[in-house]
Amino acid sequence: MNKSSTVRTRMAPSPTGEIHVGSMAMLLKNYAYAKKYSGKFILRIEDTDQTREVPGAVSRILKTIKAYGLTWDEGPDIGGPYAPYIQSKRLSLYRERAEQLVAQDKAFYCFCTREQLEKVRAEQIANKQQPKYVGTCRQLSSQEVANRLADKHPAVIRLKVPKEEVITFRDLIRGTITVSGADVDDQVLLKTDGFPTYHLAVVVDDHAMQISHILRGEEWISSTPKHVLLYNAFGWRPPVFAHIPIFLNPNGKGKMSKRKGEVSAQSFLDQGFLPESLLNFFMILGWSHPEQKEVLTLTEYIEHFDPADISPNSVAFDIVKLRWLNGVYIRALSTTELLERLKPFIPPDCPLELVKKLLPLVQERLVTLSDFEQYTDFFYRPISVDQTRLCKKATPELVKEQLKITTSSLTAIATWDEQAIETVVRNLQEQHNWNKSQYFMLLRLAVSGQTATPPLFSMIEVLGKKRTLERLSLL
């Protein structure tokens, strides 16, 4: 790549709520591609639908992206050479371009009311026809248009799609895609409220901001012909398109949707997934490293990523694999790092001093950060012990004796550490020739109330002498 063809990619979320995991995955690809070629990654806010705007959404979106560890070179908060990066602040641009199109007879004013359009649509559906604009205002004389505009008739500007034309564009992932103009609707470009629709705004802004590559979800394939028509009408060279497959629900059925579970990028962080494992997961969904490496750093990804290598089919969002990756990342964390990451997930009633001792005990067991509480709460919260379980593998008499002897032996320990505890317990087991697994499990249950815990002796050490003896003697 030479300097005159600098790679510039962008992600353009709408402030209609939380940013979707799929969008975050898309953002990663745009980010990586720009970085790979020392280009720029731009963040732009597409707030052209006033009715769907959610207050505070912009700042939450920015915050979430940062929480994933990704940044942008130009954007709404930091500006840049093509500012502003918020579409609602660029309105005059869109109107100007739309009017230019009308002047060129590539677009037209449409005065149809929503009611009229609704009615036509309903009829078309009833007659099993394609619901689309029928061209009512396509042939209005310029005099007629001028009169209606002068009368302040609400009007939109629609694209005048050449129905006989065949529209073709290249997609990095799928090759050439061809669509007949007859199948493309006369899309509204400028709404009655003066705001542009997505279709006008993206094209105008992507051109204005010198975007070189558009990596976006495949749900946009069917509207790309409209965009291509606009680029042509303006005499602009279209950017390179790559339509990335979208996420399907974990069962592989249907587009990943809210109805099947949380889908916001933030929610995965809140569930205790590490941003780096999420990013890694996005990397290997639908794409693979040349050596089939699955655990990758961002740097490695940037080095090898090429959108042309992305597999063209949609992918199931396999949470099981995400969980595996998250475990891998958690295990690789240093203790101090783990402590830092864990902070938001530590229950308020868990003493901070205890947490440090707990970390080595649970680190290799954690799948998500939020597992911490369930794996450790018995250390600092009262437990209940299932009596029948206690005597599952031995008679009540034997259990009673084992507990009694163990309690007194442990009481005698001067320096309460894992070593001393292990020596005492192992000696008792050997002296009395008790069944090892029965005896160890009994102690485990007695002090923790759980059957699955960290190793016995280190657990007892961390639990502390006082609490251990209390629990043993209570039974």
Added chain:
RNA sequence: GGCCCCUUCGUCUAUCGGCUAGGACACUAGGUUCUCAUCCUAGUAAGAGCGGUUCGAUUCCGCUAGGGGUCACCA
């Protein structure tokens, strides 16, 4: 339904005409072990169907089937 896109193990993928079809997750079995987890070893499991092209098709082409997307003054 129209249009567009897609089709290798359950899932994500490797293969770019020579395949005994490889890897990862998951699963199963075994090892380590005081339980769980980690770790190690092994195993089950796939190129949708039918036609072409070719000496040879998972790989190229067509049809069928299936899946996905899209058909707003939403993005």
